[in-house]
Amino acid sequence: MDQRSKLNIAVCDDDIFVTEQLSEWIKEYFVSNHLEEPNIYEFDNGENLIKSEVKYDFVFLDIVIPGMNGINIGRRLLAQNEECLIYIITAYDSYLDAAMSLRVFRYISKPLDKSRIYRNIQDGLKIYTTSNTKILIETKNENIILRAPEIIYLEAQGHTLFVNTSEGKYISVRKMDYWEKTLNTRGFFRTHRSFIVNMEHVVRFDHSLVYLDTGVTAYLTKHNYQNFKHAFMMYLEGART
Template sequence: MRILICDDDPLIIEQLQKFIESFFKSNHIKCPELVSFTSGESLLADSEEKDLVFLDIEMPGMNGIYIGNELKKANKNVIIFVVTSYSEYLDDAMRFHVFRYLSKPLDRSRFLRNMKDALTYYNSITVKIPVETRQGLYSFPASQIIAIEAQSRKVIVHTVQQDFDSIYTMDYWLNLLPKNSFFQTHRSFIINLDHVVDFDHFTIHLSNPQLTAYLTRRKYSSFKNAYLLYLESMR
């Protein structure tokens, strides 16, 4: 993982560095590579991976809105935190799917909460999940799993590429998949909240239009709350 800070204020850069280092230290995780820039031009000139970026909006030269759009064009999965005193830029920032909006002066507690969400999301799109079948072993990020379905004696892993017949049980998958983004809606279905299109009291429509998951009546409220919480964490 590589974390970048882009701000023309050296005091903000220093504060963000301290917050980031404190977050990883308190969670007993080695701090990733941390690189700072004082202009959007120097950030875009950097040719290495950009996994998580703290981006100021008001900077001389290229502003943060332009930089954010360019970063998303290069890597749609880059996690961007907008850091600014100017809330009027929020609508423009949301258009390139900013992960979070942090206002100056920075609040440490809020920063740490949001950093935890960012790391969880980063792991969901990068850490690979093994899928073992009778034909072989496959692996891909959890974000590519749409749903796990129990069909008679089979357990099917539906992914954005294809379906796999897993050799493991639903309980195995329930324990393996990230709790913040997967939910068991029925004894026959575990679904990825990121792939939900819409739902009613009985069914859930997913990003694959040919796949519909069942929703148990008694789980409707807890599922709705989990889904709304998930959407809130993605803002």
């Protein structure tokens, strides 16, 4: 998410009542909290949403709409902007697993509830703020400044610590304990003495491995399994609200 004074928010549902209601509640939330009103864009189909040239920060997306379904639309949107926060709106719980694999930010059940929408907007704004937090990576030759979401995972190999990011791989002069303290409130988890992962990139995990969307697998110790599972569920907390 780039530094803009206004958020860009899309609402996509083929039910005009839902679209208008969501847009009204979103506007009311920002006004009542004395925040600058976002740019709100309304769509009744996914094709027009995908074709629009706006870089969206939040997208409220019905999962069942004419033409392309919400999951496929979400995939296209994330391909265009991986930092977009997608809220899936639906009355069908059967789509929850697919929504989770898409890394949907929130899964909101119909009928819609104003207080739930407010809570989910608030959660999204917290992520938006965190995602713009700068992290300093110190190497022997240079200092690199990135946003926390650009860090995918960290791996210690012997005495060398690699910070793997969307911009490349860097060798940090800092130790694993430093990074654990720096990142543990920003959606990261130390799964093993040699790995810290960004939970945004986790697609699945078992009792010994964590699989990232980059194709990398990180070790997960047995005694850390329950803690990681709890942390990951907390990360996804609110998915059914």
